[in-house]
Amino acid sequence: MSAPIPGSILVTSDAGDAVQGDSALLNPTTGTVLSTQSFIYARSADRVPSGVNAIGRQQSSSDATIVALDVYDTSLTLVASITSLGSGNPQTSPIGGNTSDSFYIAITPFGFTTHSTVYRVSSAGVLDPTSWSIPTSSTPNSNALIGIAPSADNRWLYYTVQPPTGDALLSFDLINNVPGPTVLTLAPTEAFIQPGNLLMLPNGNLLVFVATNSETAFEVRQLTTTGVLVRTYPLAADAANGDAPELFRDYDPEFFWMRTFPDGTLHTSLFTQYSLTTGLQIVQWTSQNLNGSGQVPATCPNIVMGPEPPGTAKVGQRQTVPIKWVRRTSQMSDELLWLFFSEFQLMFQPGVGQANDPGANPQIGLRWSNDGGNTWSNQRWVSAGLQGQYGTRAIWRMLGRARNRVWELTSTDPVVWAMVDAFATVEKQA
């Protein structure tokens, strides 16, 4: 495969699919197949960090035997192939990864009917899935694992599956550094992502929720106000097939994707991109027969390729702030004699106050410096006139003495400001 365009989506089939071992790289805007490749497939619950690399499993060309766990860079060039890791081999396990804490985590062993309670962590410090030196561990409450991933602040998440019928409820539990499990009742399997320190997940009606990882628990808020897509067949079908609607993270952290299988055949995938800020749909397209041979790599995961864009996680808040203006004059002096200031008058457009606050009675502030602008007097405020009071004059009196003086005017009121001149009444030292 050639280098993916930024944000392109690598879709792979997993070991539960009849066409396991097929993969396709999709254009994120149109869904067009950019390229295909055989013998890369991934587990349904793999959660590889976006923009870092891809995890694939190499299958024998003669049978369904898994040969190796492969690691690919963002150009889909093979960087490592792991053929044997002994007990708890992550070759056959769902894998999660975390770039900030630099480790991978895997459930092991893993099956479709018998779920494990054991997980294993790769060597920390370098994001290297080829080294799994840390021994296996078991879940604290013996809940079976179907997915697992580390969060940005080093809390490891696992989720367990309830009876796979109807709108199955999942329990999301936390392990490592968390005093007790937090349980969220959520429907589809294998459908969560973690942009930054958020956990995003859909419920049974495919409303997307955002859970903020707090000190002791996840605080959940609903992101979308309507179902993010039309549910065209029962979620039970997903659960039965192990192929759930799936959320996955975008190349740009501002966005996330949901992939579903609207006709229930697993041969048609509906990809929908949403804004994390607004919850609104941005792009939607449908893909069929992705690998060009009449088959669809229908199952999860979906891995977004390309480098992480910098600085896009900031969201911001809309606010109204005043426009503050400042006018500081040049120095007034006259042979460094004492100047006695009895009055300062500003020639400006008065009577421009608003009908209501803010700005109903606009104010102008004056302060001065007698040392060239190093230290300043207190601010003195006068009115610029209510609405229609065109005879208002802005005058300041009893302004002290100085050998040189700098004046400074300011205001923050939201009115039309126009100043044309200023005059000081000055007596010079005899």
Next chain:
Amino acid sequence: MKIPIVGGSYQGLARIVDSERSINLIVERPAPDSGALGALLGVPGYSVFCWLPGAPVRAIFWQDGRGFAVCGGGFYEYFANGSFTRRGNVAVDGNPASICSNGQAGFQIFVVSGGHGYIFDLNTLAFTDVTSQSEFPAPALTGFFTDGYFGAFQQDSITFSLSNLENGLIWDIAQGGKAQVSQSSDNIGNCIVSHREIWFPGSKTTEVWSDIGTADFPYAPIPGTTIERGIDGPFTLASIDNTVMMVSKNQDGSRDVVRANGYAFQVVSNPGISNLLSAAPSMEGSIAWNYVQNGHAFYMLSVPDMETDYGITTLCYDVSNNTWTERGLWNPNTAQNGIQFIPDLGRCHCYGFDQHLVGDRQSGAIYTMSFNQKAMDVVLVSA
């Protein structure tokens, strides 16, 4: 005694020299024979026109009824009512992006972002990465359109390229191809088109090329136009008021704002402004944008870490009266000592849908800039 209230900003090396400030004010000079007084006027405010996902707004463009923007890693089309549609994904780096169009000759938009080049088809809405074209100057920094050709230059090099005529999907030697600035040895800092001429300010000198119509490569340097001034901060370059402005440097020194007059640069920054610029650690990350409103042509220059005693402000040069003022955002909730400004939120500008549109340097907001807006209705991003 008359007090010189109408004036701009000028900060000397020491306050005893001068410490004049005009922040968020516009200096209006009277017509020469009118006898009227000059005035200080308030500046226009911002209100949110649309809020794109991601951040920041890296380029904004409008032509013949359609508007486009690059925000974060997305290329968007925005509409008159403030709605928008994502038209494609772009590569991202810390630099601004650029957008230009060949209009009805090719119905194409050319986007340069993150070193890549992209063509958006105005009819089919296809968004194509053209970086792999044989003569495309990857990694590119800035794109332009002139005389039927799209063009771009390669970062940290002396090489620039032209596309095929009216077709930015093809970059080969059939109609365009690569060329190298040849009158001097310094790398191209940035480029801009003014009056169908391409200006290439480098790190020490500036070359100007024009279309001479030759078959193999249509552009060539204009004899005798090499200028002994280069650019300091590639994104301080702007085309304004029928000419070119930038922060300049050459082998003798730097940090003057200059304006082209013919094929020579005139320094337009007063010593006070040059003092401020020189005090900044670097011009890297500095961005200039420009607009014309109510008869004033403004060159807006934001320099990171250009500290003043009122915080960091955006320098604003009014070409119409040769006056420097400052712009800044003042947030009463966060301003230290009550008087600290942060730089104006603007980063790029276009005039579209009969209004001034300004892209936010922090968020994905595009603002309408208007004198009717007397406060700042903006998107604030915490650190």
